[in-house]
Amino acid sequence: MEPTLSTRTYHSTGAVSFSTKGEYGVRLMAQLARRHGTGPASLTEIAEQEDLPRAYLEQLVISLRDADLVQSTRGAHGGYELTRPPEKIVMGEVLRALEGxxxxxxxxxxxxxxxxxxxxxxxxxxxxxxxxxxxxxxxxDSMTLADLVPSAARLPSVTAGFIALADLATPPQGATKLP
Amino acid sequence: MEPTLSTRTYHSTGAVSFSTKGEYGVRLMAQLARRHGTGPASLTEIAEQEDLPRAYLEQLVISLRDADLVQSTRGAHGGYELTRPPEKIVMGEVLRALEGxxxxxxxxxxxxxxxxxxxxxxxxxxxxxxxxxxxxxxxxDSMTLADLVPSAARLPSVTAGFIALADLATPPQGATKLP
DNA sequence: GCCAATTCCGACCAAAAGAATAGGATATGA
DNA sequence: TCATATCCTATTCTTTTGGTCGGAATTGGC
Structure with a gap:
């Protein structure tokens, strides 16, 4: 089931490069943002969509959980979901959780x-x-997850009406608007 | 002569860290800025003052020379010196030369x-x-070498009057002033 | 109660990059 | 001719990266 032929991707493309931790972690968060409001998503599912090694994502997501950015549900039909709506998750938090x-x-x-x-x-x-x-x-700190995931790309929330209204009511905090 | 007991300093202190190439290279450039106008300075001299391995600096300075930031004089009493006054050397150039x-x-x-x-x-x-x-x-790109080396810290130029006047006459290019 | 899908967790591992060291060739002023 | 330089390339050792592996513990569905 696991893709056994793995091409290790080392990408030090010059100065100040983030590692794959940062890259994969952000992509993971973006996927969770798309699914926000639809219940927990399993890593198997996400790894497949993003074409990333599931076992490696498992490690990354620990840091995100410890930083209280995602929460987990164990057991069958479990998975991860954002603890807050995307507009309330500042990218600084995400990267600091992932990379220090x-x-x-x-x-x-x-x-x-x-x-x-x-x-x-x-x-x-x-x-x-x-x-x-x-x-x-x-x-x-001037970007939130919502800036990365256009609302058009998001899956319809289970409790769509409710959540959407609630989110709109609370203005994005800590983040300045993009120019 | 060379300090044989070497403490290798690996410093990945979190996200987006520059390597020692960037660190040492900038310090090297700062030393050259101090000495600007006083003729070539040898790496032995600089390595001593900054407490860095001379042989390693030798490698770094190649990149700086290839980027036309410093020029070399071979043979006895040779060394390196800036190709331009510090206020005309943008730090972006320096870091890109060192780290890509x-x-x-x-x-x-x-x-x-x-x-x-x-x-x-x-x-x-x-x-x-x-x-x-x-x-x-x-x-x-908004900082120059001159911003890092206060003019008070610079050694008196050999042709002080001349150079100083010439430098003042040409306004700093490519760099916005610090707030 | 069992099974399959999950998160959870620690150990392990190979390859790459990082941080030098080593050693010699070449140039040059005194 | 010698000491002091730059120049250049190869080698070495260590740490970090980018994973894999195997096995717990949890939980929903049948």
Whole structure:
């Protein structure tokens, strides 16, 4: 059942590349966004649609669950679903859950309880890494899952009327509108 | 002469981290900026001041030279120096030379002649990676070497009066001013 | 109560990239 | 001619990446 001929995809295409964790994780979240409101979706199902190794997704989804972005239902007909509507899930949260704190350099981490490097003080370049970090964080925190999944692409919610109205009533939080 | 007890520093501190190539390379450039106008500086000298392996710097500086950011003088009392004053060297150039094109994901590269991934078309998430890339590029291209090395930290130029005046006469190009 | 579909979890593994080291050839000023 | 440089290529070791594997524990449906 599992696709045994696996082409390992290593993609370090230059500077500041995210790993497959970030890539697959985001795609997984996008699939869950499409299905939001339709009950839990199994990883087998999603792995098939996105053509990704199910066993690997299993690992990724743990981080997403621990970050309270998805919730799981065990047993038959179980699976995963978003804990919140897509417009309330900021991409910064997703990427940080998957890949760790945004830190282009050891001396410029998102995470407050992260030691600064020994060179700080006589280091004139730190300032650059901080600016880069802020640029990335800013971009990430200005997008939600809803921005990635056009509502046209979403499956009809089971309780469509209810949910749709409720979602519209609550404006997107923490996210600035796209230009 | 070379410090034989080497502590290899692997630093993947989370998402979007640059490698030591980027880190060391920028520090190297900062040192050259300090010395700008004082003739070539040897790598031995710089490696000592920054406490970095000289042989490794040798490799990095090749990329910088090929990108026409530094020029070399061979033989005794040779070394490297900037090809342009610090205010004319945009950090985007430096990082791209050291680490390759800015591409947070395979489908979102800086480099125009870079194939897009097979999924484009039915891929709704690509747009996010492009925005991240633009955020990074933007930050990088809005800083010059001069922003990293305060003029107070620079060594007095040999032909100080001349150079200083010449530099002031030509406004910084390609770089927007810091807020 | 059994079975199939699930999540859950830890161990394991091969290949790639990262971070150098090693060693020599070539150039050049003193 | 010698010490100091850049130049260049090959090798080495380690860590991370990108998974696989196998087996729990859970749960709905028959």
């Amino acid at each position: 704190p945004i830190a282009p350099m050891i001396c410029a981490s998102d995470d407050p309880n992260h030691l600064t490097c020994a060179r700080s003080g006589h280091c004139t370049v730190n300032f650059m890494w901080v600016r880069i970090r802020d640029a990335i964080s800013g971009a990430l | 094109p800015i591409a947070p994901m395979i489908c979102a590269s800086d480099d125009p002649n870079h194939l897009t991934c097979a999924r484009s078309g039915h891929c709704t998430v690509n747009f996010m990676w492009v925005r991240i890339r633009d955020a990074i590029s933007g930050a990088l």
